[in-house]
Amino acid sequence: MSVLEIIAVIISFLGIWLTARRHLLCWPVNLMACALYAKLFLDVRLYADMVLQGLFGIAIVYGWI
Known part of the structure; x- marks a missing residue:
């Protein structure tokens, strides 16, 4: 596991x-956490998962507002 992935997991658990x-x-x-996972997926070239994190981010912003 990379350092980025470990940080993303910890922040995700905190968010939950x-x-x-x-x-x-x-x-x-x-x-x-969503942004960190999007960066992680970009680094490993999982573009569909990165786009999905973008959609999750939009939903989070909508819920926050």
Whole structure:
């Protein structure tokens, strides 16, 4: 596992925990995790998964608003 992947997993777990606790900080944390995964997928040339992370990011922003 790369360092980027480990950081993305940790931030994802934090985002899930914050969401379960209904804390408003869950939105930006989940958006950061989404961006990290998009970067990770770009680095390993998984473009469809990167686009999917972009769609997840749009949904996160919509939910946050």
